[in-house]
Each structure stands twice: as structure tokens, then as C-alpha cells.
Amino acid sequence: MTATIRTRVAIVGAGPAGLLLSHLLAASGIESIVIDQRSRDEIEHTIRAGILEQGTVEVLTQSGASTRVLTDGNRHEGIELRFAGAGHRIDFADLVDRAVWLYPQHEVLKDLIAARLAAGQDLRFGVTAERIEDAASDRPRVIATDAEGQAFEIEADFVVGSDGSRSVVRPAVTGSSTGGYFREYPFAWFGILTEAPPSADELIYSNSPEGFALISQRSATVQRMYFQCDPDVDPTSYIEDQLWDELQKRVPGTTLRQGPIFQRDVLRFRSFVAHELRKGRVALVGDAAHTVPPTGAKGMNLAIADVIVLERALRALLHDGDERLLDTYAETALARIWKAQHFSWWMTSMLHVAPDASDFDRLRQVGELRSVVESEAGRRYLAEAYTGWTMPEA
Numbered sequence: 409m410t411a412t413i414r415t416r417v418a419i420v421g422a423g424p425a426g427l428l429l430s431h432l433l434a435a436s437g438i439e440s441i442v443i444d445q446r447s448r449d450e451i452e453h454t455i456r457a458g459i460l461e462q463g464t465v466e467v468l469t470q471s472g473a474s475t476r477v478l479t480d481g482n483r484h485e486g487i488e489l490r491f492a493g494a495g496h497r498i499d500f501a502d503l504v505d506r507a508v509w510l511y512p513q514h515e516v517l518k519d520l521i522a523a524r525l526a527a528g529q530d531l532r533f534g535v536t537a538e539r540i541e542d543a544a545s546d547r548p549r550v551i552a553t554d555a556e557g558q559a560f561e562i563e564a565d566f567v568v569g570s571d572g573s574r575s576v577v578r579p580a581v582t583g584s585s586t587g588g589y590f591r592e593y594p595f596a597w598f599g600i601l602t603e604a605p606p607s608a609d610e611l612i613y614s615n616s617p618e619g620f621a622l623i624s625q626r627s628a629t630v631q632r633m634y635f636q637c638d639p640d641v642d643p644t645s646y647i648e649d650q651l652w653d654e655l656q657k658r659v660p661g662t663t664l665r666q667g668p669i670f671q672r673d674v675l676r677f678r679s680f681v682a683h684e685l686r687k688g689r690v691a692l693v694g695d696a697a698h699t700v701p702p703t704g705a706k707g708m709n710l711a712i713a714d715v716i717v718l719e720r721a722l723r724a725l726l727h728d729g730d731e732r733l734l735d736t737y738a739e740t741a742l743a744r745i746w747k748a749q750h751f752s753w754w755m756t757s758m759l760h761v762a763p764d765a766s767d768f769d770r771l772r773q774v775g776e777l778r779s780v781v782e783s784e785a786g787r788r789y790l791a792e793a794y795t796g797w798t799m800p801e802a
């Protein structure tokens with residue numbers, strides 16, 4: 409006989425969205441179970457993006473989920489856009505009186521996991537969700553296999569899919585594993601981590617005839633950099649000198665400080681929004697609901713915003729039996745999701761060089777970049793979007 413565990417909210421996926429949701433629900437006295445297919449070690453050591461919007465930092469610190477972001481993270485009050493041989497600073501503090509924090513996603517995950525385990529959260533690693541059943545009923549179930557290969561099920565008042573872009577929960581909501589609005593891009597990012605001092609104090613987003621590069625940082629001794637590459641490139645096919653050449657030629661005017669490259673990965677680009685974010689007692693958040701290309705670092709920040717909207721709706725449902733906020737969850741979340749989709753697409757298309765770009769396309773792009781940096785309204789829009797629109801009310 410299959411064992412059944414009962415809980416109020418079954419959360420599939422222990423990424424930033426799933427863990428923060430369990431944290432916020434617990435603060436409202438709502439019990440949950442979080443499962444993830446990956447091991448704790450894999451979750452805590454997979455390298456992802458590093459930029460947190462101001463609102464994300466406020467949520468993490470005010471909810472007690474992470475205070476380390478303030479001590480170990482770095483506040484950035486601007487970025488540089490570089491093109492046509494010159495750099496242009498977008499001054500967030502001056503334009504919108506806001507900032508972002510450079511604090512890697514896997515550090516956020518370490519903080520969240522530690523906080524949840526310290527609070528006694530039922531958090532299970534190495535557990536695979538197979539499918540969701542009875543999504544339309546009051547008792548949806550997650551059919552799962554535990555770390556020892558034993559089948560079991562979780563019966564809940566509500567199921568949340570925070571299980572990333574290959575979501576197992578999504579078909580229960582949209583009717584298929586793909587069902588959504590979709591766009592692909594003809595390029596990817598080659599990312600490296602290097603043991604070297606910073607080459608710049610702030611991030612440099614550089615558009616060059618050779619393609620895009622992003623010079624980011626991690627700490628005084630570790631740096632993160634990316635350059636535009638072919639999506640099918642094999643990350644092991646470059647020797648270190650070639651990687652430095654590729655990066656250096658895309659940021660003329662800055663001499664990159666080189667060191668050993670100890671991590672390399674290729675990030676593919678997609679834009680995706682699921683056709684539905686909720687069906688009955690099942691909802692999607694984060695990458696399960698949408699994916700953005702990485703330019704502008706919206707992915708995790710958007711996941712956090714989804715969680716705030718959904719948590720408020722779950723509180724009303726589970727404390728008061730009030731379904732109204734749940735009924736508007738998708739519409740409320742989608743307003744921000746499509747703004748972030750637009751911003752991520754815009755930053756991507758403005759800064760990268762498409763493989764088939766004509767001279768007209770290249771010159772038009774430089775015209776677009778000039779329109780942004782030479783206009784206070786243009787710079788302010790970028791600053792507003794980058795530092796993050798006001799978070800939904802909790």
C-alpha cells in the first residue's frame with residue numbers, strides 16, 4: 409500500500425520560490441511540505457545569477473529568511489552600458505533612489521534551507537514528483553518517489569509547482585508540458601568564474617561588433633563574466649586563453665584582470681510564459697510558470713514576486729475560505745511577468761548581435777542605445793525596471 413502524507417500546502421521544488429513560500433506560509437501558521445528531486449548539496453552549489461532587486465532584498469531580510477545578504481552581499485547603485493567605444497553609467501541612486509544587491513542565488517538558497525530546517529520544516533531532498541492527481545478537487549495529491557525509490561503520495565489542500573522550467577506540476581495546470589507563449593534566441597551565454605580581482609567596480613553590459621559581454625563580480629577574489637556564444641557550443645572546446653580573448657575583445661577600453669577559470673557553463677536563452685498559472689487547487693510560480701533570458705537578471709526576482717502574490721491568496725483561502733485572491737492570482741502575477749518579459753527581451757535584443765544582423769540592424773541598435781543613455785527618461789526606465797518595480801503588497 410502506498411503511504412500517504414497529509415499537509416496543507418505541498419510545494420514541489422526547493423528553489424528560491426518554493427523555499428520562500430514555505431517560509432512565509434509558516435509565519436502565517438500554515439504547514440507545508442517541500443520536496444525536491446535534487447540533493448541539498450546540488451541545490452546549494454549550482455551557479456546561477458547574482459543580482460537581487462531592492463524589493464527582493466527587503467522581502468528576504470524583513471521575513472528573516474536571509475540577513476547575510478546585507479553583510480556578505482554588495483550594494484550596487486548603478487551599472488554601465490558600453491557601446492561604440494564609450495561607457496555610460498546608469499545611476500540608479502540618482503534616477504530612482506533605489507539599488508540592487510550582488511548576492512548569488514545559491515547563497516540565498518543556503519540561507520533559506522538553513523532557516524527552514526532550523527524552524528522544523530518538512531523539507532525532503534532526493535524526492536521525485538511523478539505527477540499531480542485530482543487537481544480540480546479540494547484534495548489534490550502529489551504522486552512521488554522517495555530517495556529510496558519507494559512510491560508515496562502527499563495529499564494537500566493546495567499544490568504549488570515551484571519546480572523550474574521542466575516542471576512536472578505544469579501539465580496539471582496547462583494540460584501539457586509545453587503549453588505556453590514561447591520564444592527562442594539564436595545565441596546563448598558562455599559563463600565563467602575566475603579567481604581574480606574585479607576588473608570593474610560595477611557591472612558592465614557591453615554591446616560590441618564582436619557580440620555582447622557582461623562583466624560581473626562575486627567577491628574581492630572571484631569574478632563572474634559572460635560572453636555571447638552559439639547555443640550549441642561545447643563549453644570544454646575552449647582553452648583558457650581563448651576565453652580571455654573572447655571576453656577581452658568585447659570590452660574594449662577595460663583591461664580584464666585574468667586568473668584561473670574554475671567554472672564554465674553555457675546558458676541557453678528562452679522566453680516562456682505558461683498559458684495558465686493556476687487550475688483548481690494547483691498553481692505555478694517562478695520558472696515553472698515563466699522563463700526569461702538572463703540579461704537584466706529578472707528570473708529569481710520575478711519568482712519572489714509570484715510567491716508574494718500567491719502566499720497572500722493561500723492565506724485568505726486556508727484561513728478564511730476566501731477564494732477571491734486565488735481567483736485573481738494569475739492576472740495579478742501576469743501583469744508583472746509580462747513587464748519583466750518585455751524588459752528581459754529588450755535588454756537582450758538591444759545588447760546582443762544576432763548572427764544574421766545586417767549593417768542596418770547594427771547601426772539601429774547603436775541608435776537605440778544612444779536614445780536610452782542620452783535621455784533621462786530612457787535611463788530612468790532602465791533604472792526602474794532593473795532595480796525592480798514595487799513588490800506586490802504582502
Ligand code: DHB
Nearest residue numbers: 457458624702703704705
Ligand atoms: C549576473 C547575471 C545576469 O543575468 C545579469 O543580468 C547580471 C549579473 C551575474 O550572474 O552576476
